[in-house]
Amino acid sequence: VQLQASGGGLVQAGGSLRLSCAASGGTFSTYVMGWFRQAPGKEREFVAAITRSTSNTLYRDSVKGRFTISRDNTKNTVYLQMNSLKPEDTAVYYCAASKKNWGTWRRLSEYDYWGQGTQVTVSS
Numbered sequence: 001v002q003l004q005a006s007g008g009g010l011v012q013a014g015g016s017l018r019l020s021c022a023a024s025g026g027t028f029s030t031y032v033m034g035w036f037r038q039a040p041g042k043e044r045e046f047v048a049a050i051t052r053s054t055s056n057t058l059y060r061d062s063v064k065g066r067f068t069i070s071r072d073n074t075k076n077t078v079y080l081q082m083n084s085l086k087p088e089d090t091a092v093y094y095c096a097a098s099k100k101n102w103g104t105w106r107r108l109s110e111y112d113y114w115g116q117g118t119q120v121t122v123s124s
Contacts, residue, residue, distance in 0.1 A: 001026035001113040005095045008118030011085055015122070019080040021095030021115055028076040031113075032098040032105055035069060035080045037091035037120075044094065048080060049105035058105055063089075085122045092117040 007019040019035070034049040048069040049058045057069050068081040078095060096111035103110040 001031070001097055003095050003097060003113055003115030005093065005115040005118040008093060008120045010121045010123065013086055013122055013124050015085050016081070016083045017085065017120060019082065019093055019095075019118060019120075021078045021080075023076045023078075023097065026097070026113075029073040030099070032100070032103075033069075033071055033078040034096045034098065034105055034111060035078075036094045036096060036108065037089075038094070038117075039091040042091075044108060046106040046108075047093070050078065051105075060106075082120070085120075087122045087124045090120060090122050092119050 002024045003021055005021045007017060011017055029052060032051050035047040036044050037047050038044040046060055047063060048067055050069045050071050066084045071078040094117045095115040097113040098111045100110055
């Protein structure tokens with residue numbers, strides 16, 4: 001499976017961005033999809049995940065109410081709508097896909113495929 005993330009950029013605090021991650025080479029609807037981020041000098045961290053059926057979504061506490069993860073299985077794409085952005089959201093954002101049937105979906109080790117990352121920079 002190949003994952004291609006896009007949509008990053010430079011935005012002022014309070015602004016919005018929508019990230020997209022297009023998948024190819026696999027059966028997209030069978031994967032749990034996640035978004036992670038990595039700020040300079042920090043470890044990669046969980047941001048959000050969405051299960052196969054889209055009925056369940058998970059978020060890290062700091063983005064709840066501001067970020068929304070969604071997926072379109074007809075377009076093989078997962079999205080991350082980011083509103084009310086803060087400077088501390090600045091990071092490279094990665095999408096990931098998991099083949100596993102169960103898990104917390106918050107751990108890097110639970111994901112089998114990773115995209116290349118897209119830079120999000122929020123200025124104060």
